[in-house]
Amino acid sequence: MNKHTYLHFKDKRSFYELGICLGLVLLWAYGFYKNGLTYVFLGKLSLFSSLRYIAYPLISLALFAGYSLFKKQKLSLNMVIEALICSLLIPPQFPLWLFFFVVGLYVVLKNILIKYMPHFSFLALYASLVFVLTQVCSITYYNVIEQSIPFLYGTFDIFMGRGIGNYGTTSIFLLLILYGFSATNFYYKRELPIYILASYLVISCLYFLGTGTPISFAFLFNNSLFFGAIVFFLNNSISPVQRKMQILFGCAIGILSFLFTLSHFPEGAYLAILIVNVCYNLYYYLFFKKHILCK
Numbered sequence: 001m002n003k004h005t006y007l008h009f010k011d012k013r014s015f016y017e018l019g020i021c022l023g024l025v026l027l028w029a030y031g032f033y034k035n036g037l038t039y040v041f042l043g044k045l046s047l048f049s050s051l052r053y054i055a056y057p058l059i060s061l062a063l064f065a066g067y068s069l070f071k072k073q074k075l076s077l078n079m080v081i082e083a084l085i086c087s088l089l090i091p092p093q094f095p096l097w098l099f100f101f102v103v104g105l106y107v108v109l110k111n112i113l114i115k116y117m118p119h120f121s122f123l124a125l126y127a128s129l130v131f132v133l134t135q136v137c138s139i140t141y142y143n144v145i146e147q148s149i150p151f152l153y154g155t156f157d158i159f160m161g162r163g164i165g166n167y168g169t170t171s172i173f174l175l176l177i178l179y180g181f182s183a184t185n186f187y188y189k190r191e192l193p194i195y196i197l198a199s200y201l202v203i204s205c206l207y208f209l210g211t212g213t214p215i216s217f218a219f220l221f222n223n224s225l226f227f228g229a230i231v232f233f234l235n236n237s238i239s240p241v242q243r244k245m246q247i248l249f250g251c252a253i254g255i256l257s258f259l260f261t262l263s264h265f266p267e268g269a270y271l272a273i274l275i276v277n278v279c280y281n282l283y284y285y286l287f288f289k290k291h292i293l294c295k
């Protein structure tokens with residue numbers, strides 16, 4: 001690769017990373033509107049309390065940047081992307097001190113373990129840890145606040161979000177725009193979100209038709225699954241490269257997400273991504289990597 005080609009590739013990569021950063025900022029802004037300002041307008045929250053939502057990305061960015069400076073590593077847009085994703089996965093009532101601890105632990109452990117498990121979904125592990133802490137600490141805010149606020153699952157809600165409350169409450173419409181932008185990047189595995197979402201939608205429709213249960217649009221348009229399928233796999237190293245493995249990988253996530261959602265397990269899509277990544281990681285080290293070394 002000559003110098004001119006390298007600089008062109010580097011500039012193009014920076015362009016995509018900047019576009020993804022802007023897309024995640026839009027998702028965060030929408031989340032702040034849904035989880036912060038909406039509560040203020042309804043008189044359920046003070047304006048000062050709603051501003052805590054702004055603190056999450058700032059804390060996350062500060063921890064990522066601080067660790068990079070401590071290790072004398074170069075700051076990158078990819079680091080900003082990861083920090084924004086971490087902040088988007090947090091419920092608005094999550095304590096700031098606990099968020100600081102969880103993100104700090106994530107930054108340190110990921111940088112230590114990634115040398116040994118490069119194909120592991122650390123973001124899914126982080127999301128699952130947040131879910132467990134939320135349940136253990138009994139700060140599941142939507143059980144207290146959201147149920148007292150009526151909202152509809154009309155056309156606008158389906159495209160502009162799943163309603164008030166949810167880990168990583170975002171706009172499905174904005175997520176699809178972000179996917180369309182990412183899909184133009186050669187290195188983004190654009191087929192993988194399609195396999196995940198298609199398998200989930202197909203098995204969900206078969207369930208509704210087979211049981212005669214009225215179709216639930218809130219069930220079909222699973223916001224956390226859309227978020228996980230599109231945003232988690234911006235990291236190119238945590239999913240298979242082979243087409244057959246991608247199909248199996250995506251369908252497994254879709255089916256597990258359906259089972260978790262059917263059993264009313266909150267945010268089961270993140271746990272499904274984590275479980276399938278653990279299985280793929282074990283497969284890679286037990287069979288695939290061994291096969292390469294033997295050659």
